[in-house]
Amino acid sequence: MKNIRKICILFVVLLNVFTLKAQDRTFSLRKGVIISHSVIIKKKVYHFNHTDSLYQAPVVIEGDNITVDFNGSVIDGSLETAYPDRFTGTGVIIKSGKNITIRNLIVKGFKVGLMAKGINGLTISNSDFSYNFRQHLNSNREREDLADWQSYHHNEKDEWLRFGAGIYLRNCDSTDVHDNTIIEGQCGLMMTGCNRGLIYNNNFSFNSGIGIGMYQSSNNRVLYNKLDWNVRGFSDGIYYRGQDSAGILVFEQCDNNIFAWNSVTHSGDGFFLWAGQTTMDTGDGGCNDNLLFSNDFSYAPTNGVELTFSRNKMINNIIHDCWHGVWGGFSYNTIIANNDFAGNMSSIAIEHGKDNIIDQNHFTGEKTSIELWSNPKRPKDFGYLQKRDTRSINYSIRNNAFTDVKNVFNINNTDKVLIENNKISGSSLQQKFDTTVNDLEFDKTGDRAKPTIDSGYFPKPAGITNGQNTRLPGGQLQGKKYIMMTQWGPYSFKYPIAWRNKTDSSGKISLDMAGPTGKWKIISAKGVTQPSSTSGTVPGSLIVQGDTTALADIDIQFEYTGEAVTSTFGAKYKTGQPYRFHYRQFDIPYKWETKWFVFDTTNEPLKNEAKFRQLLAGQPVKTTQGPDLSTVFGKGFGKNIAREKIATVSTSVINVPQGLYRIGISASEMVRVYIDDKLVVENWDPSKLIYDADYHRDAVVTLKGLHTIRVEQAQYSDYGMLNLIIQPVYKEK
Known part of the structure; x- marks a missing residue:
């Protein structure tokens, strides 16, 4: 009897957890499968209910020198697609091994799409990890909710996992991640302790948190990626907070990484670098010697680039229409050269910076171009301030061109500043210095200056063959006005939306009809009267009259026909197929x-x-x-x-x-x-x-x-x- 019982137990185990060991065959997945050899998966949609644990998955991969081709298969973790904040579990876990290749995989409906820990030589390509977890946002058009703020300052214990991820990698060296898509989630690719990787030709855009995040990761190359609209905490004309969202986030001792030819626009911060708590406590280390080359960091509600407590190079980038083009608090030995700044409130703002070079940049149409300052009375309340020289001192500002800038220089409590050979034209206020600026050398700067070009500021990072063109297409709506935050994240332009532009004092509501090209018509309307039209085109506009005397309970249902649509939850509608959407507004008149x-x-x-x-x-x-x-x-x-x-x-x-x-x-x-x-x-x-x-x-x-x-x-x-x-x-x- 004992032997029969053992056989039965073994049979049950094999039914629930089995291992694929054959090669050159196509297999269907079952929940609990462990894949340990190269295999091609039968293409279909696999519905696996997610678990509460992030460290369990319906599909587990382990082994050396294997390739798993998912053949376009979909691993779907939830049928409640309209509630991504309820998603739990992980879709695929790569548990152990080395030199593992994953390709042609689609995972959605989980807290984490794919997780790998301790896997060297991992390749992930041609896969899609969109429509996984994202928090429901409490901020709205009128008001920020502070509970929406994120914090990525620690990840020693996988704290980042509370925000989910399309791909989550830990201690994975020599990783190759290319030609993947992660949109409409919260975080795209998140890496901790990952070195010497190559991340290229990916599209990690329209997420409500982070496009690419790095923690204690060095010597990686991040090239030719689309990282646009990774943003939260913004309402055009009302508040611009960012809430620690970013296209690229680099925290805690990340050195010698190259970020080149990426498009990182319309994100909370375009590039957000912070030395890390180790440096704050001890004064040692930082996120040093990283190169930002030929990226576009435009249209950030906060900072196009934030570089703090560290030493880095920022060369040949585009930064237009941000609050700060560069926020460089406590940066040192940093080079900012050959960049194109335009339309920023303040292009370069550095407090307590030291030994920095600002050379050969172009500044156009800004309120302030360069701000340098320090606070001599600032308390030294943490280790970095106690152990490092944090005076604002020793700047070289040479060979820059300033056009139609209201205030070129705004400098105080700073010593040893060389301002030389900068061309200034159309500026109403060239410089604003006070008596706290010492040892200032101001020479050959004005409308007759002729800046010189030093080719030494043009590094030549190694590219790749067939790097994708990441710049926004000409027809793409651009500018902070088009950071349109919904309750689930930034609007992606893949589906029609009635976006409230303004409401005037008489209660007239102006709606922008945005989305793919097509036509709309009103199916039903509650809470409004006097529509300016009952049908129209996308793009287009609509004005309706709301009631200002009572509770606003508005629900306008539209039907759209036109180009193909992908909804905010990933549902697809073919060209010409009707798609219904709503404009809703519910405002209680509280006292x-x-x-x-x-x-x-x-x-x-x-x-x-x-x-x-x-x-x-x-x-x-x-x-x-x-x-x-x-x-x-x-x-x-x-x-x-x-x-x-x-x-x-x-x-x-x-x-x-x-x-x-x-x-x-x-x-x-x-x-x-x-x-x-x-x-x-x-x-x-x-x-x-x-x-x-x-x-x-x-x-x-x-x-x-x-x-x-x-x-x-x-x-x-x-x-x-x-x-x-x-x-x-x-x-x-």
Whole structure:
């Protein structure tokens, strides 16, 4: 009997987990398969339910010197495609081995598309890891939600995995990643401890976090990649935060990497480099000797390029229409040469920089071209400031050309500056110096200067054969106006959208009809009247009249016919096939009253709940009112209100149609939300607030008619945030 039982157990194991060992055959996948030899997979769509663990996958690969050709097969982890924030698990794990090639693979519906750890000689090519995990964004057109901020400052324990990834690599040297696509996710290719790799000809665009991320990774070449629209935290004309999104992110001791011929436009930061916590603590190391050559970093809401606490070269790049072209805080021995700056608020801004060269650049049509400064009274509160010379000192600014720049130089608290042979034309303010600038040499600079070209600033990084043209095509809409953030990330132009351009004081709503070329018509409309047209073309426009006297509950349904469409969740519609989409707007006319309280050790919320309840029932030290909770809260600090050890109670009556609603709250430290005195959302444990997203909580409730909303909030520290969202739950496709 024992032998029979052992045979049965072995049979069950083999049914659930089996190994492919034959070569030159086509196999169908089954959940739990372990592939250990070269194989071609039978092309089909494989639906495998994802698991809660990121370290388990329906497909596992291990072995040496093998090629797995997935032959265009799709590994799909979720049928709930409209809820990518619910995706969990990993699609494919490369568990062990070396010299492994993966090609022609499609993975979607997981937290991580493909994960590999400790695999040397890994090649991933011609594969698609789009439509995997991304967070639901709480920021909207009018208002930023601070809980949407990301942090990539640590990844020793795979902290980056909380944001998911199309491809996640750790300790994989000599990796070749080429001709892959990752769009409509949060993070594209994320690399930790990966050296001597080649990443080229990929398209990692339209993600809500990072295109390519590196951590402790050196001697890699990142060439000819499309890394556009990796962005969040932006609303044109209202706020431009970026929320630590970037086309390329380079953190913590990444050295000698080459980034060349990439398009990195319309991203939170185009290129975001930070030396790392090791350098902050010890003053040692940095992200040094990286080369940025012939890239386009234009249209960043924040910085086209951020280079901090490190030594690098930035040569022959394009940086147009950013807040800062280059933010170079505490950079040293850095060369910025032969770059094309235009239309930036400030092209080069460096605080506490040392021994830097700014040479042979072109600056056109900017508010300020070069800003250099330091703060002599800055406290030395971390290791880098204590162990390094952080004076603003020793700059060479030569052979640059400035055209139609309002302010060319803005320099203070800086020593030893050579400004020589720079041509300035059409500038209303050539220089702004003060008495804090010492040892300044200003020579041969003006409208008659003739800058010289030093070819030594033109490195020749090794390219590749057949590197793709990464520049945005001529017909592509360009500029920060076209960073159009949806609740799932940046709009990708692959499907039609009715984008609200503005609403005037009379309630007229102007919509831009954007997307692939075609025609639209209104199928139904709720909450608006007087459409300027019931049909039109894409691109085009539409004006409707909204009601300014009551709750805005707008739902306009359109039907589009025209070019092929790919929806935000990856659904495909053929040319001429009807595609329906909506313009929706739901705005509750709140009347908030916020009562302010100050607590101490006798009635603090964590240790003395009963006394804290008595405090909230008593006389407030201040009362504020307004239609927007975040504004009422933000403006409440002031007289009689410290930013620490405060509590608030905010109430408002709402009147909404019957339906299912998402209640979202983002708050500093501790919050409870009640509807008609029933607790519906609670986030009352500050010890669990580790990341920005932890400050937000959601609940789904049924509402109908009049309700009283009460929000109780408390904070020990001075971090202030309170933002409530109530939105209908729409059935998405």
